[in-house]
Amino acid sequence: MAYKNYILVCGGTGCESAKADEIYKNLLHEAEAQGVKGDVQVVKTGCFGFCEKGPIVKVLPSESFYVEVKPEDAKEIIAEQVVKGREVKRLLYKKDQKTADTVKVEDIEFYQKQFRIVLRNCGVINPESIDEYVARDGYAALEKVLFEMKPEDVIAELKTAGLRGRGGAGFPTWRKWEFSRTPVADQKYVVCNADEGDPGAYMDRSTIEGDPHSVIEAMTICGKTIGATKGYVYIRAEYPLAIDRLKIALQQARDYGLLGKNILGSGFDFDLEIRLGAGAFVCGEETALLQSVEGKRGMPVPRPPFPAVKGLWGKPTVINNVETWANIPVIINKGGAWFAKIGTETSKGTKVFALTGKINNSGLVEVPMGTTLREIIFDIGGGIKGGKKFKGAQTGGPSGGIITSDFLDTPIDYESLTSLGSMMGSGGLIVMDEDDCVVNISKFYMEFCVDESCGKCSPCRVGTNQMHAILEKITDGKGTREDLAKLHKIGAAMKKAALCGLGQTAPNPTLSTIKYFEKEYLEHIDERKCVAGKCKKLVVFEVIPEKCIGCGLCARRCPVNCIAGEKKQPHVIDKMKCIKCGECYNACKFGAIVKK
Amino acid sequence: MPEATIEFSKELTDFIQEWKDKPGNLIMLLHRIQGEFGYIPRAAAEKLSRLVGLPLAKIYGVITFYHYFKTTKPGKHRIAICLGTACYLKGAQSLIEEAESILGVKGEEVTDDGLFSIDPVRCIGCCGLAPVLMIGNDVYGKLTKEQMPDIIAKYRNA
Numbered sequence: 001m002a003y004k005n006y007i008l009v010c011g012g013t014g015c016e017s018a019k020a021d022e023i024y025k026n027l028l029h030e031a032e033a034q035g036v037k038g039d040v041q042v043v044k045t046g047c048f049g050f051c052e053k054g055p056i057v058k059v060l061p062s063e064s065f066y067v068e069v070k071p072e073d074a075k076e077i078i079a080e081q082v083v084k085g086r087e088v089k090r091l092l093y094k095k096d097q098k099t100a101d102t103v104k105v106e107d108i109e110f111y112q113k114q115f116r117i118v119l120r121n122c123g124v125i126n127p128e129s130i131d132e133y134v135a136r137d138g139y140a141a142l143e144k145v146l147f148e149m150k151p152e153d154v155i156a157e158l159k160t161a162g163l164r165g166r167g168g169a170g171f172p173t174w175r176k177w178e179f180s181r182t183p184v185a186d187q188k189y190v191v192c193n194a195d196e197g198d199p200g201a202y203m204d205r206s207t208i209e210g211d212p213h214s215v216i217e218a219m220t221i222c223g224k225t226i227g228a229t230k231g232y233v234y235i236r237a238e239y240p241l242a243i244d245r246l247k248i249a250l251q252q253a254r255d256y257g258l259l260g261k262n263i264l265g266s267g268f269d270f271d272l273e274i275r276l277g278a279g280a281f282v283c284g285e286e287t288a289l290l291q292s293v294e295g296k297r298g299m300p301v302p303r304p305p306f307p308a309v310k311g312l313w314g315k316p317t318v319i320n321n322v323e324t325w326a327n328i329p330v331i332i333n334k335g336g337a338w339f340a341k342i343g344t345e346t347s348k349g350t351k352v353f354a355l356t357g358k359i360n361n362s363g364l365v366e367v368p369m370g371t372t373l374r375e376i377i378f379d380i381g382g383g384i385k386g387g388k389k390f391k392g393a394q395t396g397g398p399s400g401g402i403i404t405s406d407f408l409d410t411p412i413d414y415e416s417l418t419s420l421g422s423m424m425g426s427g428g429l430i431v432m433d434e435d436d437c438v439v440n441i442s443k444f445y446m447e448f449c450v451d452e453s454c455g456k457c458s459p460c461r462v463g464t465n466q467m468h469a470i471l472e473k474i475t476d477g478k479g480t481r482e483d484l485a486k487l488h489k490i491g492a493a494m495k496k497a498a499l500c501g502l503g504q505t506a507p508n509p510t511l512s513t514i515k516y517f518e519k520e521y522l523e524h525i526d527e528r529k530c531v532a533g534k535c536k537k538l539v540v541f542e543v544i545p546e547k548c549i550g551c552g553l554c555a556r557r558c559p560v561n562c563i564a565g566e567k568k569q570p571h572v573i574d575k576m577k578c579i580k581c582g583e584c585y586n587a588c589k590f591g592a593i594v595k596k
Numbered sequence: 597m598p599e600a601t602i603e604f605s606k607e608l609t610d611f612i613q614e615w616k617d618k619p620g621n622l623i624m625l626l627h628r629i630q631g632e633f634g635y636i637p638r639a640a641a642e643k644l645s646r647l648v649g650l651p652l653a654k655i656y657g658v659i660t661f662y663h664y665f666k667t668t669k670p671g672k673h674r675i676a677i678c679l680g681t682a683c684y685l686k687g688a689q690s691l692i693e694e695a696e697s698i699l700g701v702k703g704e705e706v707t708d709d710g711l712f713s714i715d716p717v718r719c720i721g722c723c724g725l726a727p728v729l730m731i732g733n734d735v736y737g738k739l740t741k742e743q744m745p746d747i748i749a750k751y752r753n754a
Contacts, residue, residue, distance in 0.1 A: 014722040017735030051724025199680035202721035237627060237664055238720060275620070276627050278662035279718060295622035297661040313619065356682035356723035363724055397681065430681050444684055454661070559697075 004039040005082050006060040010123060012047030012206055013241055015055040019071050020044075023055055026074030031082065040082045046210015048123035049364035050110055053093065058105070058123070065105045066091040110361050113380050115342070117350050118203075118326040119366050122210030127245050130252040133213040139258055141332035145221045146266040149332075151181055154225045160336030162348035163328075167193055167284070167321035168399070168425050168501065170347070170414040173328075179308035180316040181226040189312040190222045190231035191319040193289055194242070197281035198397035199448065201428030203352040204322035206364055208235070208242040211326065212249035216272060218328035220259065222318055223270040230271060232293050232312075234283070237276040246274060281398075281452035284426075285500045286319045288454070299454045300500035321426065323352055343369035347413035351424070357393075357431035358385045367412075374408040377431060388433040392516070396425025398445040398452075399505030401512025402438065421512040423505070437534035438513040439524050443471040449506040460503025463494040467510060474521065475535040477528040484514060484521060533595045536580045540596045545570035547592035554584035554593060602639035608632050616648055622658055626665055635666035663718070671706045671713035673751045676730040680719030683727040687741070691727055692716055694741040698748055711752065 009015075009024045027042045048056045053067035057077065064087045066077070073091060080088050092102040095109075105111065116122075125132035133139070145154055158174035165171045180188060192215055196204040208215060219231045235243055250272055253259040261269050275293050283289045283298040290312050292298035311317025327349060331339050340348050347369040353376065356362045360382035367376060373393060377383070384390050392402040401422035403410075410416050414424050432441065446468040455461045467490055470483045491507030498504045514521055523529045530538040543554075543563075548570040555563040555571060562578050565571030573584070573593075585593045604612070611628050615621040625648070629640050636659055645652045659665045677683075677692050695714050699707050706713045722728050725737025729747075736747060 013720075014724045014737075017722050017725060017728070017737055051722070054724060196721075197718070199684075199719040200682045200723055201719070202723060205721045238718070276624060277664075278623055278627070279664035280662050281718075292623065293620055295620035295624075295658070297657055299661075354723060356726065357685050362682070362726075394681070428681070430685070432685065436685060441681075441685075444681070 003041045005041075005062075007040060007042045007077070007081075008045045008058040008060070008123065009042065010046075010048045010054060010056040011044035011127070011241075012051070012054075012122075012209055013202070013239075014047070014051040016241065018055045020055040022071040023057065023069055023074055026071050027057075027078060030074050030078040034078050034083060036078065036082045040078070043126045044128075045125060046122035046127045047119075047206040047364055049114075049119065049206075049366075050108075050361065051363040052361045056123075057091075059087075062087065063105045064088075065093045065108065067093045109382065110363070110365075110380055113371065113375055114366050115350055115368050116366050117330050117339075117342075118207060118323050118352050119210070119364065120330070121214065122206060122364075125211070127210050127212055128248050130213060130249065130256060130258075133211070137333055138213055138329075139217055141329035142217050142220055142224075142258065143264060144332055145224050146264055146268060151225045151227070154221065154332070155181065157331060157336040158328075161331045161339040162336075162343075163324065163331060163339065164347065164414065165320060166323035166327075166351065166424075166426070168396070168423065170424060173320060173324055176308050176318055176320070177222060177226055179306065180228075180318045183309060183316050185316050187230065187313075187315050188226055188228035189315055189317040190219045190226070190228045191290070191293065191312065191317055192219055192231070192233040192235075192325055193284065193286065193319055193321040194233055194235035194239075195277040195283045195289060196236060196239075196322075196426060197284045197452075198399075198426050198428045200356050200397060200430050201354045201426050203354055203364060203427045205236075205239050205242050207322050207326050207352075208239075209245055212242075212246045213253065214326045214329055215246075215322055216249055216253050216259065218325040219272060220263065220270050221328060221332065222320075224268055226316070226318055228316075228318070229269045230273075232273050232275050234275045234277055234289055234293055237278055243274065243276070250274070280454070281448070282454045282500070282502050285502055288500065289319065290317065297454070299456045300502075302499060323427070344411060344413045346415050351412070351427060353427045353429040355381050355429050355431070358388065358433040358436070359383070359431040360385055369413045370411040372409050372411055373403060376412075376429065377408070381431070384431065384433050386433075388435065391432045391434050391436055392438070394422075394430040394432065394441070394509070395428065396423040396505075396508070397428045397430075398448045399423060399501065399508055400425045400428075401508045402432075402516060404516045421508065421515060423508070435532050435534075437530050437532035438517045438520055439471065439475055439530070440532075440534040442510040442513050443468065443475055445509040446471055446506070449502065453502065453506075457497075457499040457503060459494045459497040460499065460506065463490050463498070463503065464506050466490050467494075467507065471510065474524050475530070476537045477524070477535075479521075479525040481522075481525060483525070484518075487511070487514065529596075539580050540575060541573055541578060541580065541582070541585055542594050542596060543571050543573055544592050544594060547590050549590060549592075551589075553587050553589070557583045557587040559583060602637060602643055604640075604643065605632060612644070612647055621648070622650065622655065623662075626655075626659060630665060633669075635669050637669075638667070668704065669706070670715065672711050673731050673754075674713055674715050675748075676715045676717045676720070678718075678720045678722075678726070678728045678730075679716045680721075680723060680726070682723035683719075686726045688716075688727040690741050691729060691739060691744065694744045695748070698745060712748070 057066040163173045288298040288300040307317045352366045449464045550568040562574040
């Protein structure tokens with residue numbers, strides 16, 4: 001090692017938002033000020049995944065794992081660790097704040113069950129340095145494909161690996177490539193879907209932010225395999241950091257002769273361009289995405305013909321999502337057989353999940369297919385926040401469904417999730433606790449789909465609106481049992497008749513919650529009651545006279561002046577005027593106000 | 597149609613020239629225009645229509661399809677409140693209501709002094725920090741609505 005210490009600072013969006021950049025600059029400044037500049041290299045990496053505890057700083061070779069670091073901690077880290085060679089105990093990760101026992105990185109339960117293929121370089125290398133990527137076998141796979149392998153070999157390797165698309169539906173990747181390879185065309189295209197629209201998922205963003213070259217390398221490999229010379233990365237405009245890092249990486253690859261004309265002297269030409277999305281969820285659907293790359297309204301077109309045969313500007317086009325791409329260099333390097341050993345019978349490799357919601361350790365986790373939800377939520381995720389009860393986990397976002405505690409031990413793969421009425425989706429995993437109302441959440445997802453429906457086909461355009469109206473009726477306390485039957489009927493029609501994936505899957509969150517939480521729907525309908533207290537129109541606030549001491553705090557807080565009462569006498573809430581904001585409930589120090 | 601009077605900076609004009617003949621350029625051009633003005637003024641769309649030879653109807657078709665493109669001028673400080681699922685579960689809706697009540701605006705309205713507008717946005721991808729809002733490039737995470745007045749005050753006098 002050329003340096004005595006290496007300090008890795010997480011530069012993912014989450015940590016950057018919590019001042020990671022300031023930490024990075026302070027560390028550089030302090031190293032200089034304390035005269036140890038030559039002893040330490042400070043590197044800004046991609047996401048470590050442990051977003052809950054960010055910003056994260058890791059020091060090598062001691063593997064010190066610092067969490068929730070603040071910019072002013074930089075001085076101490078340099079003074080203690082680099083100058084004196086000892087760890088800053090107070091910043092080390094602790095399993096339990098009370099006991100203050102520090103835990104070694106390899107023992108942190110958040111990382112223990114993880115297996116990193118896609119995120120192999122995230123939090124390890126500087127994403128803005130191609131040399132660091134190359135030092136970790138980067139572009140070795142491309143070299144192999146250019147000089148040692150025939151296109152058929154590459155496809156055979158993918159077939160052995162059993163890699164399936166990570167964007168949602170799980171179509172075998174090798175087949176897409178084979179479909180595009182066979183036709184003869186004057187131009188073919190390679191497209192990366194980085195239009196991560198599922199609210200609550202950020203795997204793709206983190207992969208590009210932390211390891212942009214893995215995507216570039218994989219797309220070039222595909223170009224060589226199918227005979228394409230041009231590719232596009234379609235990325236959300238809302239991801240400025242990822243776009244910047246991708247731009248830097250593209251330029252570096254061109255400078256190194258890994259993109260552009262005559263790559264590595266092989267005679268193969270390939271180049272990539274960035275195209276920005278503009279906030280349309282439907283553009284995650286591949287035919288809509290291609291329309292958008294062409295600069296048009298992103299509306300899906302019927303398949304077949306599939307993009308692999310007739311895609312961008314009518315030419316054969318392979319389109320894969322970021323996570324799928326990031327797997328490919330590893331498969332080429334280590335072999336399809338190695339990859340196929342990981343995972344379950346039908347689903348090979350790993351899956352990255354964005355673990356969020358009411359969970360202790362939210363963050364980015366990569367686990368082998370076949371890991372159970374219990375392992376992800378309780379072992380890696382550290383269980384539910386505040387010791388509350390687990391209610392369900394939503395996978396697949398607005399297209400997926402809820403998985404209840406009865407199915408926590410199901411090994412996760414494409415088939416098992418589908419059979420539970422959910423889907424793999426892109427990898428959002430949102431945990432809900434007893435305080436969440438499933439009817440309210442279904443309404444939230446349906447509202448999202450109403451907003452995002454492109455309007456081209458009526459099953460989706462009209463269906464989402466109708467389902468939303470019924471859900472609103474139920475959460476307003478005006479629902480009837482007939483409404484439930486209607487939701488089923490409309491949902492079934494949409495699944496059959498909608499043009500694209502958005503419309504076909506939009507009923508899923510509603511149908512799956514009705515299936516597993518019918519009782520809760522019936523409470524809303526028959527008893528006009530929302531146990532979780534999330535459906536505002538069904539909530540009633542009341543004062544318990546025995547507990548009220550008449551301090552008047554609630555009356556002063558009430559924005560609509562609907563609480564009255566004499567001093568030191570129990571107060572009363574005028575239910576007709578109450579807007580159910582909950583201010584009084586939060587203000588009362590004596591627990592004298594109840595939510596019913 | 598009257599000649600639109602709007603000035604494009606040299607950089608923007610150069611960008612349009614560079615991209616003019618690339619296939620599928622419209623969305624990239626609109627991004628660049630919104631980058632310059634903060635939204636897409638009608639006059640700019642008209643000018644673009646003449647510069648690249650695309651019908652205005654087609655340009656508006658694209659602008660109105662995508663959430664990202666705005667046709668009205670936002671406040672100087674655009675408060676982007678994340679409504680991704682994680683943020684929603686952790687109370688983002690109450691942040692929006694609080695901001696609306698402090699600023700006295702609803703929906704896409706801009707405050708009378710032109711300083712603020714509220715924009716509920718799709719997941720900005722810091723779910724670990726939920727609920728989150730962004731003002732300019734500043735991100736505020738793990739928020740409660742009690743923090744809202746202080747955050748807004750910071751920008752009011754900036």
